[in-house]
Amino acid sequence: MTVSVSTDHIRPPAPPGPLAWLRQNLFNNWYNSLLTVISLAIVAWAATNILRWVFFEADWRPVFLTPLLYLVGQYPRQELWRLGAAVAAASFLTGISWRVWGRAMRFLVIAYAVFLLAGVVWPLEGEGLTLPVRIFLLSNLGLILVGYLAGGLRILRPAYVLVAWVFTLGATLLLLHGFSGSEVLPVVPTTVWGGLLVTMLLAIGGITISFPIGVLLALGRRSSLPVVSLFSTVFIEFVRGVPLIGVLFLASIILPLFLPADVRIDRLLRALIGMTLFSAAYMAENVRGGLASVPLGQVEASKALGLNGAQITLLVVLPQALRAVIPPIVGQFISLFKDTTLASGVAVLEFLSIGRSILQANPEYIGLQAEVYIFIAAVFWIFSYLMSYASQKIEAALGVGER
């Protein structure tokens, strides 16, 4: 005789309600209860003190009154339309990327829109934040939407969008710098560039250039050609054995010694080269880890199919290797972004040094260091967190088929 019992009506146990959860986790015996009460007291005490300081005691004038200084340093105000054009292009491309990459981008789009809105509703009539500028920032939200609609076009492939971003980055640099002898676009020397603009240029430029160099170095280190592998290894090990500030000094003082006297490389460019080479060496080691994680069987299967060495690397090994090392690569990007502050050591006025010079230039700001540095830390944290979050989203988006 077979007995069949229907189990269809059985449901998983219900999760505990909030009160039950509290009792189970925070007040399940006398010493946990005591600990909970003490912790709550400490948190409440710290929170009230912090909030009181932020809203009543702190003097935010050095942060709020000069937003343009923080954004672009001494970049001539009458030439700021060039940056506006770059921002407009970025808004449009952001919209397109949103449509093309979907979920992975949504959070970044929201963050970007929040930045724009922050400019629109910035509480003080800070320098440069005039009504037309606010209207311009607001209209960028519209540009994002236009980009989103344009992103629906059939012909758009993700690769094209990527190329468009790189192209826009290069065009922005040329536009901001201008051309010697030009009436419309006179040269704005990089010595007056500063603030978040320079930090972003160093970070984005360093990331986009160091990534391909790092991949090449990683492949070079595994190469069967002795010269290539020796060069890559020596370069990687040398750079990794030197502190970044040392590399920056090398790039800004020693590099010109090797060049003909009439060739002068821009100070900002030298800092960018230093950061890029430094980052590339670490990138190479990250990518090498990824290359080592691809099973040998993948290469054998590719060989057996008749693919040649370059095809095996580009079509089979690299896609898997890079996917495996997205977290360390993004970590690398984040530390590069934060390390841009070291460029202040070679007289580049990036975001942190702008804050410092604002404090030094205004006697009435004496004693307001905490406000300025907390603001700067907050800005760095926001951008770093955005990158970290984007990395998680990209991993999730690429994770299909991995497990």
Place this chain on the structure above:
Amino acid sequence: MDESASKNKPIIICHDVHKWFGSFHALKGISMDVNKGEVIVIFGPSGSGKSTFIRTLNRLEEHQRGQIFIDGIELTHDVRNIEKVRMETGMVFQQFNLFPHLTVLQNVTLAPIWVRKWPKEKAETYAQQILERVGIPEQADKFPAQLSGGQQQRVAIARAMAMQPKVMLFDEPTSALDPEMIKEVLDVMVELARSGMTMVVITHEMGFARAVAHRMFFFDEGQIVESGPPDKIFNNPTEDRTKLFLSQILTH
């Protein structure tokens, strides 16, 4: 095709093939000719050199003495010869070795597009036909990790067949599979064998050998100990080592 003429000309010729790993003598003079359309089953204990041998046939391992000809092309250090031979031989591995970052369809079309330089549409149409043939046309857009082991191995077979090889090499294709999935892979291989494909198969699936093998080779310690048609190997093995090994794998 002229059956008798092609039967007379072996598509695989191995003569006195030797291979060392360091000082370990893995292959000690293997000689074997395989005719067009023949199905060869190689079996033997692990470490007998059977896997090393099949991998010398498409130069995943380099032999150090002797000669190997595939379809008239000798395998030497000449890279162009190696590439030609690899285009004409398909290989199926014990661990599948599918490309995990590509869909099933992309796995199957990768080599035709990049090696044979077929247009994408042609490669995809042909790939769909082959996926049909191995019985998984509906899985084309999935990733390998979303398939069962048996399905993955059938994709691997399809991937090799998509290059329209003249010879198919199978290196223990069912050893990594759960028991209930072995049959679906063997069915595909039997169908392939009956369609006239030249096959060299390392396997201990003796049912498969009995059904489709023309000749069987017993490997031990880097040498061919005994060879012959399945009927002779199963019913009248002459060597004691063959008898012992068969008794070990057949009696449970």
